[in-house]
Amino acid sequence: MRIAMRIALAASAALLALGTAQAQEKVVKIGTEGAYPPFNNLTADGKLEGFDVDIAQALCDEMKVKCEFIAQDWDGIIPALQAGKFDAIIASMSITPERKEKVDFTNKYYNTPPAIAAPKDSDLKGVTKEDLAGKTIGVQASTTHFNYSSATYTDSTVKPYPTAQEYQLDLANGRLDAVNDDIVVLSQWLDSPDGACCKLVGTITPVEDIHGPGAGIAIRKGETELRDQFNAAIDAIRANGKYKEINDKYFKFDVYGG
Structure with a gap:
């Protein structure tokens, strides 16, 4: 009886251990x-x-x-x-x-808030619709930043890009006047050798209906x-x-x- 009980207890413990391992996996x-x-x-x-x-x-x-x-x-x-x-x-x-x-x-x-970056020699003074009128702005497609730029900068040309790296390259090479993205993404890029071309113009007040x-x-x-x-x-x-x-x-x- 005791042997049978011990075997049953051992089997129960083994099943419990197996169940725990499976849950952890x-x-x-x-x-x-x-x-x-x-x-x-x-x-x-x-x-x-x-x-x-x-x-x-x-x-x-x-x-x-x-x-x-x-x-x-x-x-x-x-x-x-x-x-x-x-x-x-x-x-x-x-x-x-x-x-x-x-x-x-x-x-x-x-x-974190969105922001605008531009070349260091840019004459941009702010991030409003009026400030960016007539400018070409690069933004990653299918993002809240693209939606905001399209809705706000209606006097500008808003150009979509598949990735952030691609708009950064075009801004550095003079093919864009400005870009819009998260301030952290822009700040890290601007602090790198690749971003030495450019500067932060300012942050954008988030619009919850767009940015969430x-x-x-x-x-x-x-x-x-x-x-x-x-x-x-x-x-x-x-x-x-x-x-x-x-x-x-x-x-x-x-x-x-x-």
Whole structure:
């Protein structure tokens, strides 16, 4: 009897251990662009890195799941999520009403303002419609910055680009008068040798109907359990200091915002 009981207990313990191991091995596939430093970038050897990637890894650790990262071009990132290529998008995607028609979002995990940059010899004095009238402005396509520029700078030529690096190259080579993007993306570029050509003109006051309340994690419609897990993990890494550790690796101020 005792031997049988011991065998049963051992079997139960083994099954419990197996169940725990399987739970810990659950994989959450994360889609990110890989072309938007310092938030996400694909290195020469094919490795994804950046603030988005580190935050995603910290959230997966908090949720006790394994992160698997997949690089995806920005224009196709929402359709790829809907098609099941990955489970979530962590790619500096602003939470907007238009996108919320297609996907669900977590709470924000950061919120920084947009800005305008121009060549150092530019005569631009501000970031208003009047300041930029007659100018050609480069912006990454299918972004809130492109939507804002198209709606606001109606007396300018707004030129879309597939990636931030491509508009940066055209601005540096004199083919654009200005560019519009997140202040962090522009500031990091301007601080690099490639951005030595140019300067920050000023920040833009965000328009919530266009820019949204910040960047969130996009998931497929109706997957409330995964959304709630991410939200709890965001709160946890904010509280336990992990968010600050990652933030301070990339930035000199708290990008979470007010």
